[in-house]
Structures are given as C-alpha cells and as structure tokens.
Amino acid sequence: MFSKVGKIYGETALIKLIAIGLVIGIFLAYFIPSVIPVVAVFGKLFVSALKAVAPILVFVLVMNALSQKAESSSTMKPIIMLYVIGTFCASLVAVSASFLFPTTLSLQTSGAEITPPSGIIEVLQNVIMNVVDNPIHALTNANYIGILAWGVIVGLALRKAGDETHEVLADLARAITQVVQWVIRFAPFGIMGLVADAIGTSGIDALLGYARLLAVLLGAFFTVALIMNPIIVWFKLRVNPYPLVLATLRESGLYAFFTRSSAANIPVNLGLCKRLGLDESVYSVSIPLGATINMAGASITIAVLSLATAHTLGISVDMPTALLLCIISTVGACGASGVAGGSLLLIPVACSSFGISSDISMQVVGVGFIIGVLQDSCETALNSSSDVLFSATAEFSKRRAEGTLKPSDLIPRAEE
Numbered sequence: 001m002f003s004k005v006g007k008i009y010g011e012t013a014l015i016k017l018i019a020i021g022l023v024i025g026i027f028l029a030y031f032i033p034s035v036i037p038v039v040a041v042f043g044k045l046f047v048s049a050l051k052a053v054a055p056i057l058v059f060v061l062v063m064n065a066l067s068q069k070a071e072s073s074s075t076m077k078p079i080i081m082l083y084v085i086g087t088f089c090a091s092l093v094a095v096s097a098s099f100l101f102p103t104t105l106s107l108q109t110s111g112a113e114i115t116p117p118s119g120i121i122e123v124l125q126n127v128i129m130n131v132v133d134n135p136i137h138a139l140t141n142a143n144y145i146g147i148l149a150w151g152v153i154v155g156l157a158l159r160k161a162g163d164e165t166h167e168v169l170a171d172l173a174r175a176i177t178q179v180v181q182w183v184i185r186f187a188p189f190g191i192m193g194l195v196a197d198a199i200g201t202s203g204i205d206a207l208l209g210y211a212r213l214l215a216v217l218l219g220a221f222f223t224v225a226l227i228m229n230p231i232i233v234w235f236k237l238r239v240n241p242y243p244l245v246l247a248t249l250r251e252s253g254l255y256a257f258f259t260r261s262s263a264a265n266i267p268v269n270l271g272l273c274k275r276l277g278l279d280e281s282v283y284s285v286s287i288p289l290g291a292t293i294n295m296a297g298a299s300i301t302i303a304v305l306s307l308a309t310a311h312t313l314g315i316s317v318d319m320p321t322a323l324l325l326c327i328i329s330t331v332g333a334c335g336a337s338g339v340a341g342g343s344l345l346l347i348p349v350a351c352s353s354f355g356i357s358s359d360i361s362m363q364v365v366g367v368g369f370i371i372g373v374l375q376d377s378c379e380t381a382l383n384s385s386s387d388v389l390f391s392a393t394a395e396f397s398k399r400r401a402e403g404t405l406k407p408s409d410l411i412p413r414a415e416e
Contacts, residue, residue, distance in 0.1 A: 010185070018191050018254065018255075025194070025199075026196075026199065028192075028196045029196040042193030043190050043258075045190065046189065046193065047259050050259065051264045053176070053179055053180055054267055055138075056139065056176060057266065057267055057270070058266060058288040059139060059151045060176050062284055062285055063155040063158065064155070065281040066152055066156055066159070067159050067165075076285065076286065078394040079286045079290075079391055083386075088330045090220070090224045090228065090296035090299045090300050090382075091325070091330050093224050093228055093300065094301075094302075094303035094329070095307065095325060097219055097304065099322070102308075103304075103311060104308065105309065105367055130143050133146035134146075138150060147288070151285075152285075187255065194258045195258065210367065214375065217300065217301065217378070218374070221300060221382050224382060225249060225385070226245070229296075229386060230245050232390075232393070236396075237396055239400075239405070243407075243410045244392060244396075247411060248272070248389045252265065252268055252384050252387070252388050255268045255384070256268075256377075257377045262291040262383050262384050262387070265384040266291050269287045269291075270284065270287055273287060273388055275412040275413045276388070276412050277409065278391060279395060282391070282394075286387070286390075286391040286394075290387030290390070291383075294390065295333035296382055297382035300382075302328075302333060302350045303329040303350065306347060306351050308364070309354070310354050310356070329350060344365045344376075347361055347368065351364065396409060
C-alpha cells in the first residue's frame with residue numbers, strides 16, 4: 001500500500017500536491033487548531049532543509065560551471081542590468097503609489113531588538129566586506145556574496161585541472177542537485193505546515209488595522225509583477241511576455257510566497273531555469289546573485305513605508321526628494337538580506353533622508369513585522385520570481401538576436 005501511495009505521490013505534478021497541501025493547511029488552522037504545533041514542524045523542516053542545502057549547492061554549481069566553461073561572463077552583464085533596472089522601476093512604482101494613495105501609520109514601539117544599518121555607506125561597506133568573507137564562515141552563515149566570490153575564484157583556479165578533476169566536480173554537482181530535488185519533493189508537507197502556522201499565529205485580525213497600507217504595498221507588488229516586469233521583458237524580446245512571466249510567478253513565486261526567503265528559494269529557481277533550457281554556467285551564477293541583489297519587492301517595501309512615515313509626520317516630499325528616495329531604495333534593496341523580513345532593516349536608512357530619527361523609523365520597522373505575514377510573502381515572491389524572469393530574458397534576448405528564439409522556449413518543460 002505504501003509503495004502505491006509513494007508511486008502516486010512521485011508521479012503527481014508538484015504544483016498539484018502543493019495546492020492540496022495549501023488547502024489542508026488552511027483547513028487544519030481553522031478547524032483543528034490543536035494540531036498546528038505538530039504540522040508547523042513540517043514547515044520549519046522544509047525551510048531549514050532548503051536553507052541548509054542552498055549554500056553548498058551554490059558553491060558547488062558555481063565552482064563546477066566556471067571550471068568547465070569560460071563564456072558565461074559575457075551574459076552576466078545584461079542580467080545584472082536587468083536586475084538594476086527592474087529594482088529601480090519597482091521603486092518608481094512604489095513612490096507613485098504612495099503619492100496617489102497616501103497612508104498614515106499609528107506608530108507603535110517595536111519590542112524586537114534590531115540593529116539597522118546607519119546609512120547607505122554602511123550598506124555598501126557590508127556588501128564589500130561580504131565579498132572577502134572567510135569561505136567557511138560564508139558557507140555556514142549563508143553569505144551568498146561571499147559564497148559566489150569564492151565559487152568564482154576556486155572555479156577559475158580549477159580550469160587548468162585534469163579531466164578527472166572536472167568529472168569529479170560534475171558528479172558532485174549532480175549529486176547535490178539530486179539532494180535538492182529530494183528536498184523539494186517534500187514541499188507539499190512544508191507548505192501545509194507553513195500555512196497552518198502562519199494563520200494560527202497571526203490570523204487575519206492582525207492585518208485589518210493596516211488594510212490601507214497593505215493595499216498600497218500589494219498593489220505595487222502586483223503592478224510590478226504583472227505590468228512593469230512584462231513591459232521590460234517585451235522591450236528585450238518583442239514577444240508576448242506573459243507565458244514566461246506567469247510561469248515564473250507560478251513555479252518560483254509560489255514557493256517563495258510560503259518560504260519568505262529568497263535564499264531558501266535558490267534551489268527551486270535553479271530547477272526552473274534548467275526546465276527553461278537556460279545555460280547552466282550562467283544561471284548557476286545569476287540566480288544566487290539575484291537572491292542577493294535583485295530585490296524589487298524590497299525596494300517597494302522600503303519606499304512605501306518610508307513615505308508613509310513622512311506622511312504621518314506631515315513632512316512634505318517634493319519630486320527631487322522622491323527621486324532620491326528611489327535611488328536610496330534601489331541601493332538599499334541590493335543590500336537587503338535574502339531572509340524573511342530582511343528589507344525592513346533598511347527602512348531607517350531611507351527614513352534618514354527625510355531627517356526622521358531612528359526611534360521613529362524603528363517603530364515603522366515594528367509595523368512592518370506586524371503586516372509581514374502578507375507583505376513579506378508577496379515581496380519575496382516578486383523578488384525570487386524576478387530572478388528567473390530576468391535570467392531567462394537575458395538569454396532569450398541573445399537567442400532572438402541570433403534568430404533562434406521560439407515561443408515554446410518561454411514555457412518550462414514538464415518536470416522529469
């Protein structure tokens with residue numbers, strides 16, 4: 001019997017299983033709340049497993065890719081440009097939404113002990129220091145900038161290694177990838193636990209007091225995901241962008257919505273890139289890099305909450321200041337950590353551009369944690385799905401220039 005159940009489970013599409021897990025999680029949270037502490041363990045196990053395997057996966061894949069191929073660097077520049085353009089456009093959308101629908105906050109004191117960056121210079125300094133982090137420390141602390149740097153360095157150093165060494169690296173990369181696939185098959189149980197825990201812990205009541213603020217945030221997220229990003233993709237490919245946009249939202253954004261961690265979603269994005277037929281030597285670098293610097297959702301959160309604080313205090317914001325905020329949000333978002341709530345720590349940086357004290361801005365961070373059950377989930381879904389979207393767009397743009405791009409390329413292959 002168990003073998004039959006296992007066979008059915010293995011042959012069923014993962015998206016269908018996740019939908020079932022989602023429904024079961026909601027059902028348990030509302031009708032059998034006593035089991036929430038038990039099923040919540042599945043969610044914690046799932047996210048912890050993804051976070052555990054992601055650093056070594058990134059290091060091995062980057063090292064293997066760069067040790068075997070030399071042509072990936074030419075494709076990274078357009079991907080990084082798309083990351084920056086996408087993040088800046090998202091901040092423009094956020095600022096526009098905040099001006100069209102100004103919101104005010106009932107500021108409360110946050111009980112969390114948080115040490116935010118003191119300014120953009122500190123954010124940039126932290127990024128640079130992460131590059132030269134001890135490789136063992138980078139792996140154990142999931143410092144993806146450091147992991148990428150060491151993966152690139154070791155990979156380049158191994159280019160002149162013998163064929164046997166290259167085969168060992170390739171076998172190691174395949175083995176780690178297989179481990180990730182096993183972890184991802186656990187997703188339906190993880191989603192069930194995460195949903196039940198989120199509803200049981202926060203419920204819906206915690207969100208009602210900040211409905212207008214949430215509406216502005218969610219409106220900006222959906223505008224970027226469904227309008228702004230498709231426009232960027234269309235300009236690069238000149239084909240209907242929505243098959244690719246919707247595929248990345250469905251198959252990457254869905255996971256990220258529940259894990260609330262761009263870093264934990266790296267294995268999912270790598271698998272999606274493979275099914276899109278992208279060059280592994282490129283996406284094995286661009287995806288973990290995107291989880292670190294491609295933070296459109298974070299720039300929206302920083303801009304909207306900072307302007308809500310300014311509106312609450314009666315501070316007049318002119319257009320030059322708003323443009324400066326867009327730049328600060330873009331740069332600050334690139335320094336946001338790829339973990340749940342990472343963007344909230346950058347709000348004091350943006351608030352300082354309005355002369356708002358740290359005491360007040362930290363209260364806004366507390367508000368961010370209150371609405372985080374929806375805000376952070378949608379933000380991460382946008383961040384993570386954009387990583388795949390722009391990585392694919394850069395490669396498809398190259399194929400378009402060569403005359404080899406086909407409409408079917410924009411649709412992921414079926415799961416193996």
